[in-house]
Amino acid sequence: MRRALQILAIGSMVALAGACGGGPPPETGAAPNADAIAAAERARQDSLMAAQAEAERMAREEAERVRRQREADSLAALARGGDVVRNMLAAMVNFDFDRSEIRPGDAATLDQKVSILQANPDLRIRISGHCDERGSDEYNLALGNRRATSAKQYLVSHGIDASRIETQSFGEERPMAMGHDEDSWAQNRRAEFEIVSGGDMLRQR
Amino acid sequence: MASRAIRGGLLLGVLLSAYPPIRLSAQEPVDRGVRIGIVYRPGVRPGLVVLAAGPAVDSIRAIIARDLDYSDRFEPITLPAGDSIRLASSDEPAPRAAGGGRATRPGRPAGLNYPLYQALGADFAVEIRALGDSTVVALHDVAAAGVRRALRTRLPPPTEPGFRQAVHRLSDQLVQAALGAPGVAATRILFVRDGKVHEIDQDGADMRLVSSSDRQAMSPSWAPDGRRFAYMEFHAGRGQLFVHDLAGGTRRPVATTGQALDFTPSFSPDGRTLAFSRATEEGTDIYTINVRDNCCLQRLTVGRFSDNLSPTYSPDGRRIAFVSTRPGLAQLYVMAADGTEQQMLAAVDWGVTGASNAPEWSPDGQSVIFHRDVAGTLQVFVLDVRARVVKQLTSVGRNEDPTWAPDSRHVAFVSDRTGYRQLWIIDMETGRIRPLLQQSGARLPSWSPRLPEVAATNPQPGRGNER
Numbered sequence: 001m002r003r004a005l006q007i008l009a010i011g012s013m014v015a016l017a018g019a020c021g022g023g024p025p026p027e028t029g030a031a032p033n034a035d036a037i038a039a040a041e042r043a044r045q046d047s048l049m050a051a052q053a054e055a056e057r058m059a060r061e062e063a064e065r066v067r068r069q070r071e072a073d074s075l076a077a078l079a080r081g082g083d084v085v086r087n088m089l090a091a092m093v094n095f096d097f098d099r100s101e102i103r104p105g106d107a108a109t110l111d112q113k114v115s116i117l118q119a120n121p122d123l124r125i126r127i128s129g130h131c132d133e134r135g136s137d138e139y140n141l142a143l144g145n146r147r148a149t150s151a152k153q154y155l156v157s158h159g160i161d162a163s164r165i166e167t168q169s170f171g172e173e174r175p176m177a178m179g180h181d182e183d184s185w186a187q188n189r190r191a192e193f194e195i196v197s198g199g200d201m202l203r204q205r
Numbered sequence: 206m207a208s209r210a211i212r213g214g215l216l217l218g219v220l221l222s223a224y225p226p227i228r229l230s231a232q233e234p235v236d237r238g239v240r241i242g243i244v245y246r247p248g249v250r251p252g253l254v255v256l257a258a259g260p261a262v263d264s265i266r267a268i269i270a271r272d273l274d275y276s277d278r279f280e281p282i283t284l285p286a287g288d289s290i291r292l293a294s295s296d297e298p299a300p301r302a303a304g305g306g307r308a309t310r311p312g313r314p315a316g317l318n319y320p321l322y323q324a325l326g327a328d329f330a331v332e333i334r335a336l337g338d339s340t341v342v343a344l345h346d347v348a349a350a351g352v353r354r355a356l357r358t359r360l361p362p363p364t365e366p367g368f369r370q371a372v373h374r375l376s377d378q379l380v381q382a383a384l385g386a387p388g389v390a391a392t393r394i395l396f397v398r399d400g401k402v403h404e405i406d407q408d409g410a411d412m413r414l415v416s417s418s419d420r421q422a423m424s425p426s427w428a429p430d431g432r433r434f435a436y437m438e439f440h441a442g443r444g445q446l447f448v449h450d451l452a453g454g455t456r457r458p459v460a461t462t463g464q465a466l467d468f469t470p471s472f473s474p475d476g477r478t479l480a481f482s483r484a485t486e487e488g489t490d491i492y493t494i495n496v497r498d499n500c501c502l503q504r505l506t507v508g509r510f511s512d513n514l515s516p517t518y519s520p521d522g523r524r525i526a527f528v529s530t531r532p533g534l535a536q537l538y539v540m541a542a543d544g545t546e547q548q549m550l551a552a553v554d555w556g557v558t559g560a561s562n563a564p565e566w567s568p569d570g571q572s573v574i575f576h577r578d579v580a581g582t583l584q585v586f587v588l589d590v591r592a593r594v595v596k597q598l599t600s601v602g603r604n605e606d607p608t609w610a611p612d613s614r615h616v617a618f619v620s621d622r623t624g625y626r627q628l629w630i631i632d633m634e635t636g637r638i639r640p641l642l643q644q645s646g647a648r649l650p651s652w653s654p655r656l657p658e659v660a661a662t663n664p665q666p667g668r669g670n671e672r
Contacts, residue, residue: 136562138469142512145484168442
């Protein structure tokens with residue numbers, strides 16, 4: 001920067017000298033000094049190059065800043081990604097009354113789990129089946145078991161090793177919604193997914 | 206019939222003048238006249254009056270009177286002065302019976318004023334007296350004008366835990382003496398509340414906590430000896446079965462259970478085998494295990510695409526009724542105790558009623574009680590095993606998880622008919638329904654067999670001496 005100022009200063013002095021030349025003729029009385037013209041020209045060229053260098057340098061600095069920023073952003077994104085994956089894995093699926101079949105709308109939810117399980121070979125999960133309060137208390141233990149098994153079967157049929165998935169049933173003993181209406185019942189007819197092991201560094205393909 | 210009623214009315218008028226110490230209000234003959242008309246209709250229950258001599262036996266009288274009322278086998282007669290009518294508390298001879306002439310000795314029940322009680326519509330009179338440190342309970346046959354049976358026993362003090370059961374046992378002997386069939390007063394009912402097993406007398410008294418851990422319990426089920434029960438407990442997402450010994454308050458885990466979800470235990474009638482449901486990834490199936498030697502697991506059903514659960518033995522031990530989802534909806538099935546000859550037990554009214562669950566075979570072997578989905582709620586049904594016909598017993602509110610009393614006519618069940626879930630008892634003969642428990646949240650009841658005498662209550666002195 002200082003060098004650029006010096007160049008500019010010299011340039012302007014040269015220019016002033018030139019302008020002076022336009023006044024009363026120098027005592028030398030000679031034509032304009034060729035050397036002075038060449039020097040001015042050089043100085044002009046120098047200043048152009050200096051400006052260009054400066055622009056390039058600033059562009060480089062900006063690129064570096066953006067690169068650093070992007071790196072920081074992507075690190076945060078990666079961390080956020082773990083939570084996203086975890087939430088995808090924990091997303092519940094729901095069932096119709098007294099049924100254990102996976103509903104077509106829940107296939108996408110389970111497909112996400114399939115890809116997470118494929119991307120994380122050490123990941124092991126547990127599926128628990130739950131029921132609403134309308135059915136028989138004891139029968140619901142069998143129904144919850146069927147719901148958990150049904151969700152597991154979906155994952156296994158999409159290529160996940162059966163030994164990585166445990167199942168259990170709580171019947172209607174652990175309701176999520178405490179109401180006594182269809183809305184609560186629908187929420188309580190569910191399969192829950194939890195991580196047993198290998199869930200510290202979750203990746204998504 | 207009519208003439209007998211009129212004669213009773215006339216007799217009452219005569220008696221009123223003949224025995225001034227017993228005071229009846231003026232309108233009493235009218236009421237009793239109606240009452241007598243009911244008593245002598247065929248098939249209607251015999252009238253019964255319970256009399257106590259002195260305030261010392263009032264608490265005993267209250268328990269016995271309630272037991273006999275709850276037996277639903279008698280028409281209880283309340284005397285004009287309410288419950289306060291007492292016999293003379295001394296050992297002086299009671300007013301002599303018309304045809305009595307029986308000598309009255311201390312400690313032996315005297316004759317009662319039979320014509321009076323007969324006129325009041327009583328067929329039986331129970332007389333309760335204290336004699337020294339013993340209690341004498343006499344059952345009088347009013348028509349025969351004599352004592353049919355006198356029971357002399359030394360009851361534990363009312364503050365001791367065995368007291369109520371000892372009095373209940375007297376009630377059962379009275380029912381036996383009067384009608385030839387034992388009562389069910391000396392029984393208790395197990396149930397689950399707040400995830401713990403509790404126990405309560407059949408008359409709603411004496412509730413106590415019996416399960417001993419903080420884990421959630423389900424499905425208590427009595428052993429036929431009345432000393433133990435089996436139940437299930439959640440343990441780390443699995444279900445483990447235990448056999449709990451009531452006298453010792455100890456429990457023993459049932460072998461091989463707890464690895465999977467094991468639930469709905471049910472004893473065989475000889476008490477050696479426990480049948481139960483086991484849920485695995487293959488589905489739910491019925492297994493048996495020898496609980497005497499804690500060994501020898503056997504698998505009785507292979508469901509694959511259906512669930513099989515909730516086994517209940519026939520009282521002869523040869524068959525097991527259970528629930529199967531093989532028709533697509535849970536329904537009642539039956540098989541031989543070794544798992545062969547599996548077939549549907551209760552006909553299904555497709556489209557009208559839904560899933561059937563929670564069966565329990567009656568102690569007399571003739572019926573299976575269960576609940577069934579009707580219009581989106583549950584109702585208690587009874588199946589006649591031989592005729593294979595079902596009958597709906599309840600219709601008000603949601604009614605579920607029925608369990609038989611040992612007399613095969615009373616059933617305890619869970620109902621929300623008053624707004625919250627609690628235990629109720631229905632008498633199948635009369636249709637009478639009474640609440641067992643006033644607290645909410647009770648479920649999964651199991652009615653005991655007739656309970657054995659606990660060693661603490663001393664039954665020896667003069668017990669059950671008969672005439």
